[in-house]
Amino acid sequence: MKKGVDTIVWIASFVLALAVIAVPPAHAFGSIATSWSAYYDGSPGVTSQSLANMVAATSKSCQLCHESSSGGASWNGYGWAIKQRLDAGRTNAQAFADIEAANSDGDASLPPGGWSNLLEIQYAGQPGWTYGSNNIYDNNGAITGTATPPSGLSQFEIDPNPSVPVTATTWGRVKRLYSE
Ligand SMILES: [Ca+2]
Ligand SMILES: [Ca+2]
Numbered sequence: 001m002k003k004g005v006d007t008i009v010w011i012a013s014f015v016l017a018l019a020v021i022a023v024p025p026a027h028a029f030g031s032i033a034t035s036w037s038a039y040y041d042g043s044p045g046v047t048s049q050s051l052a053n054m055v056a057a058t059s060k061s062c063q064l065c066h067e068s069s070s071g072g073a074s075w076n077g078y079g080w081a082i083k084q085r086l087d088a089g090r091t092n093a094q095a096f097a098d099i100e101a102a103n104s105d106g107d108a109s110l111p112p113g114g115w116s117n118l119l120e121i122q123y124a125g126q127p128g129w130t131y132g133s134n135n136i137y138d139n140n141g142a143i144t145g146t147a148t149p150p151s152g153l154s155q156f157e158i159d160p161n162p163s164v165p166v167t168a169t170t171w172g173r174v175k176r177l178y179s180e
Helices: 002-021 031-039 050-058 077-087 092-098 117-122 171-179
Strands: 134-137 143-147
Touching: 031 050, 031 092, 077 092, 077 134
Parallel strands: none
Antiparallel strands: 134 143
16 A cells, blocks of 8 residues: 555656646746736836737737737747847846837837837837838747738827827726726
8 A cells, every 4th residue: 555655656746847847938928028017017117008008909918029919939020129138138127128219110100210119118009010011020030021010909009199198097098997
């Protein structure tokens, strides 16, 4: 009987060890989005509605950076920029800060030179998506094609409108808060 118990304990330990080995690496699914949300909640980053807008449009946060609503190894320009910084050894927070001044979606909207990632984030836009075709990058940074922004986003949730101040209390956002 003792031998049978030992065998069960051994098998259980083996299965547990396999489970530990199978745990995904540090950049697990959704962890960077969680980190992004925490960073842009007012401190240290600015307060942002960008991720909330994406969740309202697609029910997921992935397409802030990824081509697909389920994540995976294809990114928009903003996601690829973050990945480059992480691959260079930067932390999530450092990577976010590193690329705030860039215009990763290459939009040509006002202000001159396009909306920087920081301004898009601050004014509830999408730093990785602009109107029309957006370059999509693979794991090696090669452009593999183009994609249009997620269809659930409204015009000024893709690139902000400089004449319309965006606050978290506009009626559309109030409705979203109660529909999520
Ligand atoms: Ca931009
Ligand atoms: Ca944009």
